[in-house]
Amino acid sequence: MSTDGPVDAPVAEAAPPPPAAPPKEESDSFLSHFLHNLWAANTVTVTLLSIVLAAIVGAVLIVLSDPAVLDTFSYITARPSDAFTSSWTVVSNAYADLFKGAIVDPSTITAWANGSGTWRQVFFPISETLTYAAPLVFTGLSVALAFRGGLFNIGGQGQAIIGTITAGLAGFLLPLPPVIHLIAALAAGALGGMLWGFVPGILKARTGAHEVIVTIMLNYTANLFLSWLILQKGIQQPGRSDAISKTVDSSATLPSFGGELRANLGIVLAVLATAGVAWLLNRSAFGFELRAVGANPPAARTAGMSVAKTYTLLMMTAGGLAGLGGATQVLGTAHALTTQVAGNIGFDGLLVALLGRNRPWGTLAAALLFGALRAGGNRMQSYSGISLELVTVLQALIVIFIAAPALVKTIFHLRAARTARLGASMAKGW
């Protein structure tokens, strides 16, 4: 069987096209069809309602944790308006700050128009969103790609950490001319991630060790290795006693707009990577093989594909992507290795992939949403005094609702969607 032929039907079934464009029926007009599907449990409706539900739970948390607002609830029977207005004020202020910090703050536009502000201030929120989104695109793609091949890559965090290490080391140890240095550092990050992805891949292929267990364990191993490494001589920043490495050479940093606009080349690379992964999945022979292996390993084996080889290559590719995510983090924004340099991008990437339904462009959109939440969360923290942790809660809740479409369907009494198989379950044991 030729593996580079056109996509066959069985595989196409395993990965249904986005149901956003419902199949038109001849008797229905487009409008009536649209209205019919509006309240059905399709991907778009479920995603939007999940975000709404998460925002509601978040609002409840904001109110519950504000002693001043809670006080007004003690006399709610006497003057209910107090409780409701104060709750509304604190919640709407918080969410308004979230928006202003993520998309645009209207006051900066007026300031720019009348000459008291600069265009940089207008684009600052968007720049922050893109900055936070870039690494998440890579780690999200890493998880999504592995998912499509039937592997659950929880190791994005560890692979990203190793990626930050190798990219950082290449960034401040190799004496190279500008452009080549950046390329070398990025390649080093990808290679580091590949190495860390190779371990669970080869173990899965050779011994059947479950990749979830191995990758969880490798996450913490990578973290401990990083915390040891940055204290070593030649790595640690001279003159510092705390855990921070030397700074990456300017020739190896991702170019940005400068000033407060931190958005850098990373987001461009992220979009290119998305296109690359989309091509790899849908147009390449390897993509065909990995989807076949993901859909039905025994059938793929019968068809002459090497499942073991696919698993190993797939985990290496996924690891390389996560490593690139780590590289954009250290070359784009952090510029030096610390114990927290990779933040939480690996685990966030997992949520991003789930939210993006394991499709490349969906993952990109989800990463932008998460980047926006994170950027807005910073503003919310400094302006409304609401902890940035609320963003973590919102992100987790959104994904819980996405992962359980049946739950959303029950809550909102949605109609059953015509395109079934929402949130394709990957349920399998160790």
Place this chain on the structure above:
Amino acid sequence: MTGVSTATVQEAPVTVAPARFMDRQRRLGVGVTLIGLVAAILFGALAPSQTARFTLSEDAQGAALSINGQFGAILFGVIAIAAGAVLLAGLLRRYQTTILVLGILAFVLSFLCWQVAGKFLPLVDTVSGSLELAVPLILGALAGVLGERSGVVNVAIEGQFLMGAFFAALVGTMATSVWAGLFSAALGGVLIAAILAVLAIRFLVDQVVVGIVLNLLALGITGFLYERLMQPDAQSYNEPPKMPEWRIPGLADIPVVGPVLFDTNLLVWLALILVFALHFGLTRSRWGLRTRAVGEHPTAADTVGIRVRGLRYLNVLIGGVIAGAGGAYFTLVSTGSFNKNMTAGAGFIALAALIFGRWTPFGALGAALFFGFAQKLATYLSVAGSPVPSQFLNMLPYLATIVAVAGLVGRVRGPAAAGQPYVKS
């Protein structure tokens, strides 16, 4: 397949494979011989020829077991080599596990002789410290055993720890009662367990996905409430009373074991009692038989009238109580206050203990004690200024688990139906 108390469906083809010369015992023998050689030659060469004192108290005072560091390192290395040779020769097959443990123990002792030479290691402090680090791991791993033996993968132990720790601190402070804190810690654990159970059992969501997301949810909620409530006003929200230590007269006077086991707090006893209770519950009781049936072959269990989903709900929720209590240990015993992300991956070490312990209560106990000892040793060595970086010792639980699941030291397999939602057809 010694050590694996469950006869899983997949194991059958493995056991009928033709016996090769390099079978499991011989491969183990190669490994043990190699680490023995490392111990005898490397540790022996590096160890200074000074006395290593293992004192029977919490400090340098009192009676001690003393040995020359270099001599001890070589002696125990040779013992490890001998154990490896016995395995390699294919002798004493019945006592394979005992000899393996002996070999690893000798390796550890050789390492200790090298490290302690010229210094002292307080045994009571080391043992009680290991046990203290192990208690939450034991409880977390037992929660995992309950869930996974009935077919629900629980990756959310970390989240249950965090919620338990948070609620123990919050309610414990507000009610100024340790027991109220412990009770609400269990409730916090149950809260996460309930979400896990409903999503996994009722809504058939992938259990690993739910677990990972619930960890982040718990991290977010506890972090959020910590910054909103506890940070501004620690006195009224984050100063829980500490759990009292009870001394059993008489028993507490036994050297080493006495102060460790009989002069301690309730949670330590609870963890140890639960290990025995769960072991006998799982292997000897009707509930245990049903739990194992549901975890291995839910369809068959359903056919004979066992309520698969009901039993899974029950076990996951009990697991939530246990893991929540394990979380209380962090705030009510270890530190005395809650902090953001204070469990720092302990839930995943508990998961590792569960897997390394082959999904059995006693296995989990052994693995948790081993991991606790590794952590305690790491802190001891970094204080003692050892050349071995503490980070590498802290990696030990994770690396050991990878080795275990990769089948390099015998294959470990989970319950057959773990992770698979049961849909009644």
